[in-house]
Amino acid sequence: GQNIDQPTEMTATEGAIVQINCTYQTSGFNGLFWYQQHAGEAPTFLSYNVLDGLEEKGRFSSFLSRSKGYSYLLLKELQMKDSASYLCAVYYGGATNKLIFGTGTLLAVQP
């Protein structure tokens, strides 16, 4: 199957660090995306991991471990504007070229 699981909701404090996990039960995919989606808006690209390891991009980092079947998104120095849903998506290239999304994690950043 392609079960992609994320925690439904998380709460964190402004200025803190939060890790959002994504576990999946699939193989043979090209890479894994993370998108951010504010309420009522379109998802926007955050990161794309092809190789195992950590990809750092400013306050946001993303990690992938294919052997362990999981990824995480790490958000540092949280700001109120980081309150949003974070979507993990497995990417299948080739003829399909489609994204299979998890259900998303709604992050609430509190002062």
Next chain:
Amino acid sequence: GAGVSQSPSNKVTEKGKDVELRCDPISGHTALYWYRQSLGQGLEFLIYFQGNSAPDKSGLPSDRFSAERTGGSVSTLTIQRTQQEDSAVYLCASSTGTSGGETQYFGPGTRLLVL
């Protein structure tokens, strides 16, 4: 440049009616995707167009759903005989389609409510 645009932004219809949702991808993007996002759910893949190739329709939930892409640009998603469970946000995305793993850019979505 302009991003992906979708119309209408919101659509309220009665059960049993047909609806058409439009997507204008980013100029030059050859790949176009439709997704559906129901309340509290993740994005569900519906259909994928790449250039002149036959579309990947594997995600369409029933034969009431169809989509076409004219001239390799604008796409229309049609839902016939709408049902209440079709109520969702329908998102369109496009990408360059030139290589694997390129970023998909999403439009703002059409919020469909079937009464």
